[in-house]
Amino acid sequence: MLSTRRFSSMTPGRVGSAGFSLLEMVVAVAILALALGALYQAASGATRNVRSDERYAYAVELARSLLAANARVPGGGVSASGETAGEFNWQVTTRQIDLSRSALASASLHDIEVAVRWRDGGRNREVVLNSVVEGVGK
Numbered sequence: 001m002l003s004t005r006r007f008s009s010m011t012p013g014r015v016g017s018a019g020f021s022l023l024e025m026v027v028a029v030a031i032l033a034l035a036l037g038a039l040y041q042a043a044s045g046a047t048r049n050v051r052s053d054e055r056y057a058y059a060v061e062l063a064r065s066l067l068a069a070n071a072r073v074p075g076g077g078v079s080a081s082g083e084t085a086g087e088f089n090w091q092v093t094t095r096q097i098d099l100s101r102s103a104l105a106s107a108s109l110h111d112i113e114v115a116v117r118w119r120d121g122g123r124n125r126e127v128v129l130n131s132v133v134e135g136v137g138k
Helices: 022-069
Strands: 072-074 079-083 089-096 109-120 123-136
Parallel strands (some): 072 123
Antiparallel strands (some): 089 109, 109 123
């Protein structure tokens, strides 16, 4: 007796293919490209936020150090400004507080404002600290 076994893998134009078609591969690559694009945008946004946060933290520390450096001001007040190497512009201004009608008439107090400004990604940023400091001398 002769065997009549047929192998479907040997027949041309087989219907039940075991691989992927070209269209399925193109769709898979397109989905992968969209996913990678979204991932890239998320990563670059996070990097931009970290850089912005670092500059903001530097500005706050600069303002705090300027405030500490001017904890006691001359009786005539202070008006100073400058720029750091990182292109942060700072300004310190004081004005004497009128205490003539209070129990502290013999004291000398000044309202101080420290402002730090910088440009970050095309936007102007600013940190302003206000406090009251002691005035020395008249």
